[in-house]
Amino acid sequence: MDAVWKDSSREGLIFGVVIIFFILIGLTVTLSDIVGNSLDLDSDSMIGNTRGLMVTYSIIGLWIGIRGASTAKRTWAASLVSSAAAGLTTAVLVGAFVFFIGILDAADVEMRNYLVQLSRPSVQLLIFTKKPVVGSFLTAGIFIISSALGGLLSLAAEHQRHSQQWQAAFFERFSDLSLKRVKDTFHNNTRLRWVGYGLFLAISLLIPQFLSKYWNYAMGTVGIYVLMGLGLNIVVGLAGLLGLGYVAFFAIGAYTVGLLTAPAPISLQIGFWPALIASVVLAALTGILLGLPVLRMRGDYLAIVTLGFGEIIRVLIRSDLMSPYLGGPQGIRDIAGPTIFGVSLSSEKAYLYLIVIGILLAIFFTNHLQNSRVGRAWMAIREDETVAQAMGINTLYYKLLAFATGAAFAGVGGALFAARNQYTGPADHTLMVSINVLCLLIVGGMGSIPGVIVGAFVLKGFPEILRELELYRLLTFGGLLVVMMVLRPEGLWPAPRRRLELYTEDSSTSAPEDESAGQGAEKV
């Protein structure tokens, strides 16, 4: 019994600390607003939504209760005790905190000087525009009641699951229909795969017609990140070369198109299409030139050197030294867009189509490279570079090839990005771009093409949908990465293994073992 108390109150403690953290960064205001608006609740406070906050608290409380009950699944009594313990801990912690800031607020202390998010209206929200004592007891009460409810709920569910067989059968059936099963059939049935690709193509070609201008722009941004993700996927996901300066190639693509098509700083104005080709070639060449000295390094050292390279490029393009040639901090204006037979393709919709075509080409390239001698050489280098070389693979050549291909994709991305904005400057090419692309790979799944697409939508698409959470983008990033590393280290849509062996018999022994499960546990 003693241990149950301890475990569950620690659980409650964690929840409490997290909630207080959310309060301190002002996330409670945003969350209560979202919940309040979606449920159409009235509010008493100036900012945020008091009733929305109550609902938010109750949901968290339910969760605490369910978690608490699951720490001790022995008996009714033990579960109830642990649920209550968890809820009570959170309630006391958060209640005390709210009481504390409520009292300080009542004493006319301007907490904003120390904690930016604790403005007076937001404190009013936290104490539900009541007296501090009432507000804090209300807060604690919500947590206690909802966690007790959560505990009971989880017990009831547990009870049901034990007593009713059909439910177990249902759950089994349900997990059969899980995403993994869908993916497995998708990967192993060629015809189905083509249908899938066709569907994807049709959707990606049709969707821009129905989207507003803003959404076409937003999707275009996601698309450019998909393009870059596909490039970095070859470098990091396939060849295992951890590069952090990927933005450099993006910048080279953007600036090549800028310099070649814009009227200033050097007036060449050769038109978009030749400039696009030039930017791809130049980015790939830079990849090779950078790779020659750098690829002798492995692992962490490579990451640091490429990181430095990315920064060098950024510093160079905003320097006074290069400003007569590159435009300096002002960047390059009036970059020309693509035209076909004199018709300008400069609408958001046209750009989205262009980007989609770029993505399809990139997928085509990646797919063919991946499933060939070249792709196998890359994977071998990723797995064990020394042995790969002993297998007769010219490792430097293949690493350069990976670098050049990845750089070329980023070059296309940069070129399209610059032309679409009709502008490019140093601010577009910060370290954050490299980090974003790497993050989308990690979230989606290293070495997996669908993973890249999913990752780009999660990291660049969601923030567009949840504009209200925009402020917390970095927080969401960090949280998402931590959660992913713990729960799904292989990514949302990990790379499948292609089946190559032709089966004549005993195909039952060759069912692929759970490859994703092993990946996290075994750090190779």
Added chain:
Amino acid sequence: MVLLETRNLTKRFGGLSAVNRVSIQVPKGSIYSIIGPNGAGKTTLFNCITGFYPPDEGDMLFKGQTLLGYAPDRVTCQGISRTYQNIRLFPAMTALENILVGAHPRLKTNWVDAILHTPRQREEEKMAIQEAAELLNFVGLKGKGDLLARNLPYGEQRQLEMARALANSPDLILLDEPTAGMNPNESANMMRFIRDLREDMGITILLIEHDMKVVMGISEYIYVLDFGELIAEGPPDEIQKDPLVIESYLGKSAT
């Protein structure tokens, strides 16, 4: 005809001579062994031959041509394969892909072929996969080609490493303790397998081994290393009687 020869090969790490003036000759189509206590320099000798360590002195000849200054990938392309003391497969690749990587030097298509999916590339890929599947059969792993290498049990990983080493159709294969961690039964199978390699495929074999039963049962000729120096050489029955070898290495187990 001598296939592999080292002449006064020397490799020093700081003041320590890991391999000191070692000269060996391995004729084509033979099974030769290198034995010696731990730290005698056997694996270092392998690493010199395969290009991982550049030797400090001496020369190595393969088919009469020097291997000096060759990087590991070029050595492999000459027709030398090896396995490792502690198995080193590509863990997150399937068994078949491991073998296909082994076949890398024999395949000729480049990245342009791969992107364009040329008929040449498709043909070669089909052939390579078929040959890899045959090799998989040969080492007794039929039907396990699509399993990840790390999911195979220990014994099968050894077999897979062997198949990978065979995939570039080598003339010479260097086996670093092929029966390490095996029970007597498995060792006997491995011995039979190694003999088959020579009889059926005509591959020359040079192996490092600790298991005296295997060494004496399989080798035609044995080199004995101790502290980096060659202290004895000869056919198994002579080595067993050599007082110097008994003293330095075999110790009480031989008497």
